[in-house]
Amino acid sequence: MSGQLAMAPPGSRPGLPERLRDTYDRLLASARFRAFATRFPLTRPFARRRVRALFDLCAGFVYTQTLLACVRLQVFDMLRDGPQPHDRLAARMGLSPEAATTLLNAAESLRLVTRRRGGRWGLGELGAAMVDNPGVTAMVEHHALVYRDLADPVALLRRDRGGNGLSGYWPYAGTERPDSLPDEHVADYTALMAASQPFIAAEVLAAYDFSRHRCLLDLGGGDGSFLRAVGARHASLQLRLFDLPAVAERARARFAAAGLGDRAQACGGDFTRGPFPDGADIVSLVRIVHDHDDARALAILRAARSALPPGGTLLVAEPMSGTAGAEPITEAYFGFYLLAMGTGRPRRPEELAALIRQAGFADPALLPTRTPLLARVMTARAA
Numbered sequence: 001m002s003g004q005l006a007m008a009p010p011g012s013r014p015g016l017p018e019r020l021r022d023t024y025d026r027l028l029a030s031a032r033f034r035a036f037a038t039r040f041p042l043t044r045p046f047a048r049r050r051v052r053a054l055f056d057l058c059a060g061f062v063y064t065q066t067l068l069a070c071v072r073l074q075v076f077d078m079l080r081d082g083p084q085p086h087d088r089l090a091a092r093m094g095l096s097p098e099a100a101t102t103l104l105n106a107a108e109s110l111r112l113v114t115r116r117r118g119g120r121w122g123l124g125e126l127g128a129a130m131v132d133n134p135g136v137t138a139m140v141e142h143h144a145l146v147y148r149d150l151a152d153p154v155a156l157l158r159r160d161r162g163g164n165g166l167s168g169y170w171p172y173a174g175t176e177r178p179d180s181l182p183d184e185h186v187a188d189y190t191a192l193m194a195a196s197q198p199f200i201a202a203e204v205l206a207a208y209d210f211s212r213h214r215c216l217l218d219l220g221g222g223d224g225s226f227l228r229a230v231g232a233r234h235a236s237l238q239l240r241l242f243d244l245p246a247v248a249e250r251a252r253a254r255f256a257a258a259g260l261g262d263r264a265q266a267c268g269g270d271f272t273r274g275p276f277p278d279g280a281d282i283v284s285l286v287r288i289v290h291d292h293d294d295a296r297a298l299a300i301l302r303a304a305r306s307a308l309p310p311g312g313t314l315l316v317a318e319p320m321s322g323t324a325g326a327e328p329i330t331e332a333y334f335g336f337y338l339l340a341m342g343t344g345r346p347r348r349p350e351e352l353a354a355l356i357r358q359a360g361f362a363d364p365a366l367l368p369t370r371t372p373l374l375a376r377v378m379t380a381r382a383a
């Protein structure tokens, strides 16, 4: 099940589109052609766009760090109630007026802030989206760890998987007995997942109607944020969570604090083995399968099958490869992220569907989601 490309048989003559593509590549690879393309008025707009795209690739880390500085200095919170004069904002950030100019000019170019009349600064389109958005804020901070692992990408690609900062952050990825992990090893990632869960739950709830079900079992359900969101929409649905014992303990406390009583129960264990709570007619795996290599992903899906009666429903929600318009996110971002984490890979819907069938399910179907780059949803029926 490795994502292999369909290759033309050796020795076969490439078709016309392939040969045109080769000619185009050769032209672009010629410094003389590139110089001509920037001079010639009809090709100049294309040349400019290419230069800009390449420069953005070179400078991406600087853009990221501009965002990190704004988050750490709480710029978006400071501007949430309205524009602020430059010097007051600089003082609140603890920066000299000159340093504040450097940061705010950079942030303006990235649509994080905007210059307003009277020497004031206000929120930009993307900065406004950071307000009251703890999920993205937590991810921005988390990326400091991700980028440490990616500081030498060639070494990361060449060495055996595991042994990185991210593998330590997600300790279940590299251990045979994840169910013995203590609370201090699961606390940070459980909080990070809970912070970003509202986006995912909103996508799933918009894509799938749970009202036909009696009991939802969420495998790897974290602190129960997903189940609480589904339960709030469907008041008669029973909620069951299964996760590592230390994580399930956190979910139990959150369910009690939310006053869910017996309607929501959390069980601890290893989801490749169970045993699972009885009675579920739907099992969800939210941001789970992509964390695991094929053999383990199959074991999790088979375990999910064992928790369902024939005809029961499986629902898998996660970002998937081959999502049109999200290629840099699924291929570059998740590809490298999971490489550094040490297990798993983003899968194309057809690769996931093949695993799901192998695990004893039928009719895998991809449901449309509103923001497919955040999550796609696949359902299947227990055969």
Ligand SMILES: C[S@@+](CC[C@H](N)C(=O)[O-])C[C@H]1O[C@@H](n2cnc3c(N)ncnc32)[C@H](O)[C@@H]1O
Pocket (backbone or CB within 6 Å): 172, 178, 179, 186, 190, 193, 194, 197, 200, 219, 220, 221, 222, 223, 226, 242, 243, 244, 247, 269, 270, 271, 272, 285, 286, 287, 288, 291
């Ligand atoms: C990426 S998080 C996703 C959490 C949650 N579903 C969400 O989307 O917010 C993966 C979850 O799987 C759990 N997990 C990992 N290995 C497990 C195992 N062997 N048995 C049970 N849960 C496991 C982790 O503790 C974690 O809560």
